[in-house]
Amino acid sequence: MEGKAIYTLWLREVKKYWRSKPRVIGSIAQPFMFLAILGVGLGSAFSMAGSSVNYMAFLAPGIIGMSILFNSIFAGVSVIFDKQFGFMKEILVAPVSRTSIALGKILGSGTLSFLTGIMITIVAIVIGGISLSSLTFASVLELAALMLLTAFVFVSVGLIIASKMADMEGFQLIMNFLVMPVFLLSGAFFPATGVPSWMKVIVYANPLFYSVDGMRGALIGASSFPVAVDLGIMFVLSILLIIIASYMFGKMEK
Amino acid sequence: MDTLVLKGLTKKFGELVAVDAIDLSIKKGEIFGLLGPNGAGKTTTISMLATILSPTEGEARVCDHDVVKEKDAVRHCIGIVFQDQSLDEDLTAQENLFFHGQLYGMSDEQIKIKSKEVLELVELMDRKDDLVKTFSGGMKRRLEIARGLMHHPKVLFLDEPTLGLDPQARRHLWEYIKKINQSEGMTIILTTHYMDEADFLCTRIAIIDHGKIMALDTSDKLKDVLGGDIVTLQVSDADKMKTLMEKLECEKCVKKVDVFDGSLNVTIKDGGKNIPKIVQLAEKNKITIDSVILKRPSLEDVFIHYTGRTIREQEPENRLRRFHGR
Numbered sequence: 110m111e112g113k114a115i116y117t118l119w120l121r122e123v124k125k126y127w128r129s130k131p132r133v134i135g136s137i138a139q140p141f142m143f144l145a146i147l148g149v150g151l152g153s154a155f156s157m158a159g160s161s162v163n164y165m166a167f168l169a170p171g172i173i174g175m176s177i178l179f180n181s182i183f184a185g186v187s188v189i190f191d192k193q194f195g196f197m198k199e200i201l202v203a204p205v206s207r208t209s210i211a212l213g214k215i216l217g218s219g220t221l222s223f224l225t226g227i228m229i230t231i232v233a234i235v236i237g238g239i240s241l242s243s244l245t246f247a248s249v250l251e252l253a254a255l256m257l258l259t260a261f262v263f264v265s266v267g268l269i270i271a272s273k274m275a276d277m278e279g280f281q282l283i284m285n286f287l288v289m290p291v292f293l294l295s296g297a298f299f300p301a302t303g304v305p306s307w308m309k310v311i312v313y314a315n316p317l318f319y320s321v322d323g324m325r326g327a328l329i330g331a332s333s334f335p336v337a338v339d340l341g342i343m344f345v346l347s348i349l350l351i352i353i354a355s356y357m358f359g360k361m362e363k
Numbered sequence: 364m365d366t367l368v369l370k371g372l373t374k375k376f377g378e379l380v381a382v383d384a385i386d387l388s389i390k391k392g393e394i395f396g397l398l399g400p401n402g403a404g405k406t407t408t409i410s411m412l413a414t415i416l417s418p419t420e421g422e423a424r425v426c427d428h429d430v431v432k433e434k435d436a437v438r439h440c441i442g443i444v445f446q447d448q449s450l451d452e453d454l455t456a457q458e459n460l461f462f463h464g465q466l467y468g469m470s471d472e473q474i475k476i477k478s479k480e481v482l483e484l485v486e487l488m489d490r491k492d493d494l495v496k497t498f499s500g501g502m503k504r505r506l507e508i509a510r511g512l513m514h515h516p517k518v519l520f521l522d523e524p525t526l527g528l529d530p531q532a533r534r535h536l537w538e539y540i541k542k543i544n545q546s547e548g549m550t551i552i553l554t555t556h557y558m559d560e561a562d563f564l565c566t567r568i569a570i571i572d573h574g575k576i577m578a579l580d581t582s583d584k585l586k587d588v589l590g591g592d593i594v595t596l597q598v599s600d601a602d603k604m605k606t607l608m609e610k611l612e613c614e615k616c617v618k619k620v621d622v623f624d625g626s627l628n629v630t631i632k633d634g635g636k637n638i639p640k641i642v643q644l645a646e647k648n649k650i651t652i653d654s655v656i657l658k659r660p661s662l663e664d665v666f667i668h669y670t671g672r673t674i675r676e677q678e679p680e681n682r683l684r685r686f687h688g689r
Binding site: 113194 | 415449453458467
């Protein structure tokens with residue numbers, strides 16, 4: 110019964126995403142532009158500075174992380190839309206536990222973010238950010254696990270914020286103050302090793318950092334922490350945030 | 364055991380008392396109407412009964428389940444059609460019904476049979492695979508009612524079911540509501556601020572204002588409180604009119620007689636039945652009545668009687684509300 114409800118909510122997210130072609134295209138086009146333009150532009154600056162690192166390969170995990178972050182936070186937007194257009198009431202009045210509703214949303218939006226992450230990975234392989242030789246069975250598994258956990262972490266964050274918000278304006282504000290710093294301070298563009306220590310503290314408190322760091326470790330073998338540590342941190346965080354999101358959904362009235 | 368029992372049900376939003384200690388019992392198979400202006404507490408009451416809001420005080424039982432302690436059991440036996448739209452417009456009609464059936468734990472086979480049945484009932488079978496956003500307001504409303512019926516609820520809540528519909532679509536919906544009540548024996552609770560709707564549909568009506576029930580009875584009995592019908596008699600001869608007035612005042616069934624604008628206004632019980640008596644009385648006294656008009660008091664009159672104002676004095680901003688969330 111609860112499983113069925115979770116499946117239904119999951120199916121709805123996937124169906125709605127697939128039907129909204131602009132969303133599908135947008136979710137791929139934006140990271141593609143970041144990767145192509147920044148990869149080429151900043152890449153040439155990096156090599157001019159005498160670095161031997163392939164900047165495109167350095168950037169790719171960061172952009173995968175970014176696309177998952179943006180897509181996952183959109184789960185919060187969909188909750189607010191459901192509230193504003195009344196559909197949330199239909200869900201809340203059904204004989205389904207609030208935990209299942211939250212889980213359905215998390216799994217549904219998580220799946221979409223994960224798929225976007227895979228598509229960006231493919232794009233990165235095509236334009237040379239990820240070399241096929243770096244993909245071993247183990248690294249693909251690590252990459253997939255990190256993408257999935259990243260999706261769960263940020264979908265949960267989106268749901269937690271959305272459960273407290275009644276309209277888009279407030280959500281947008283929070284997003285601007287939250288998403289951009291999370292993105293910029295994740296080590297997606299620059300390595301976190303050389304930054305001042307005050308910034309390092311913020312970077313280390315940022316979930317996206319561990320996600321990007323882990324993916325970078327899996328793909329180019331260069332990371333601040335061992336991949337297993339990154340995976341562990343993301344795993345614990347996602348469990349914690351899913352529990353909080355379910356709890357917040359349970360308290361939501363109308 | 365009554366299907367719905369409310370005991371001192373109260374909801375406060377901060378200082379505001381939206382629902383004020385309501386006591387109520389509703390029997391199986393009734394079409395019960397909550398009639399009142401916007402902001403009277405109708406939707407809040409229904410929301411508590413449908414487990415979307417928790418009461419501040421008091422208790423309510425639906426199908427013998429407590430709305431706070433046994434939420435899931437209550438949710439299983441009720442269907443609800445909200446005042447504001449609650450369909451997913453990016454899905455088709457069929458998908459909306461499928462989604463609903465799944466949430467209520469129906470099997471695919473059950474969903475197939477039942478969705479066909481309800482779509483036929485609301486005459487949307489030929490549009491079942493169209494996206495809901497292409498539907499007209501009336502069609503969306505009908506689809507919502509169809510969805511509310513999917514899981515065969517014992518109690519159906521309809522919150523302002525015909526708000527914003529054209530007269531023809533309203534008539535149509537009223538017929539559906541009567542039909543499902545009669546064929547399925549479903550208990551129906553509806554809120555409305557349309558007098559004619561309450562009058563046409565409801566077996567009993569509660570007039571609700573400022574969160575309190577001001578009066579509760581059948582439509583006819585509520586109207587009887589006003590003392591009966593008003594029969595207006597036109598008599599051309601002034602002397603004879605006076606004689607008739609005196610004679611009428613002695614009659615048992617007559618409550619009150621007064622002269623208004625050159626005619627006699629007789630307040631009388633069962634106006635229709637007693638008109639022949641009045642005419643006979645006049646003939647016996649050789650008085651010619653030129654014309655007779657019978658007026659039944661309307662629910663509007665009853666509403667004014669209890670609340671001191673008409674229901675339209677506080678018309679709402681319903682359409683706007685959706686865009687402000689809630």
